């Protein structure tokens with residue numbers, strides 16, 4: 563899919579904007595603080611009803627305004643045009659697809675698959691498992707239909723079980739949730755495991771051109787002792803769970819170890835290499851999505867050239883050039899992206915200055 567039109571009203575420093583993006587490369591050029599990241603953030607906001615920069619959604623509403631709106635039209639793979647609109651004030655979000663009100667953000671997410679790469683993306687390697695679980699679940703959610711219903715079931719059962727543990731409700735009541743937890747948890751676990759295997763098989767296409775022969779491997783950790791079934795792990799952990807007041811084992815503790823030459827990548831490779839590796843991981847995830855769904859996800863890439871030397875930048879841009887998806891890339895100036903500009907068509911360039919977004923013709 564690709565966006566054929568995209569509009570913004572009162573989002574961060576962008577008062578009004580309305581563009582017709584290219585189906586392939588879109589370059590957004592502007593000085594510091596002109597509003598480049600805000601444009602990407604607005605596209606992301608339309609696809610996820612959340613931001614990659616803040617958890618405080620109200621901060622994205624333009625200063626002095628009560629609400630924001632973002633809207634787009636997309637051309638789906640069968641050529642159909644679908645319209646999206648999202649309106650937000652300080653209290654609520656309203657989502658429309660083809661003018662119909664939508665209550666679930668998941669419907670938006672399914673319809674607008676987005677992947678974002680930004681200067682802090684290497685958090686994926688450095689920070690806690692929550693980031694990696696989110697990364698993993700984005701992929702599984704989009705390629706495995708049974709995942710989301712199981713995930714919802716699991717979250718509900720886990721919440722109830724934890725509430726029993728917190729309130730010292732007794733073993734029997736706590737364990738009355740185990741059947742539901744085990745059934746849904748096993749579905750989550752299997753689909754995550756399968757996905758990590760597929761991602762691993764796909765990864766070298768994206769990492770080898772930029773990292774050479776460095777061996778990159780993903781080791782899935784399911785969230786309990788892997789020699790046990792989930793059911794046995796839960797049984798064994800019950801005393802511990804009661805002492806600590808929450809469920810200590812299960813898919814909510816899952817993680818992926820990202821290894822470079824057999825060692826945790828963040829302990830092994832330089833910051834520049836980490837950025838390249840994470841970009842490779844995210845692109846490989848986007849590539850796998852395209853392959854599995856015959857659909858195409860949109861890539862939002864913020865300041866990819868930052869901190870990369872010209873040789874590494876060129877390698878990375880070459881990988882991007884092969885993606886053949888709709889991309890929105892920001893940069894302070896276009897020279898750093900020249901290798902991509904020379905090769906990728908169709909393309910459009912936009913300039914942003916003090917929150918004004920205009921096409922450069």
Ligand SMILES: Nc1ncnc2c1ncn2[C@@H]1O[C@H](COP(=O)(O)OP(=O)(O)O)[C@@H](O)[C@H]1O
Nearest residue numbers: 574575594595596597598599600621623624625
């Ligand atoms: N809610 C808001 N209302 C108005 N302006 C904002 C808001 N949030 C951030 N800004 C301003 O928007 C400007 C653009 O930020 P940003 O998109 O990060 O710029 P760039 O990526 O081009 O460096 C900054 O000057 C920032 O202070």
Ligand SMILES: [Mg+2]
Nearest residue numbers: 598599600865
């Ligand atoms: Mg920026």
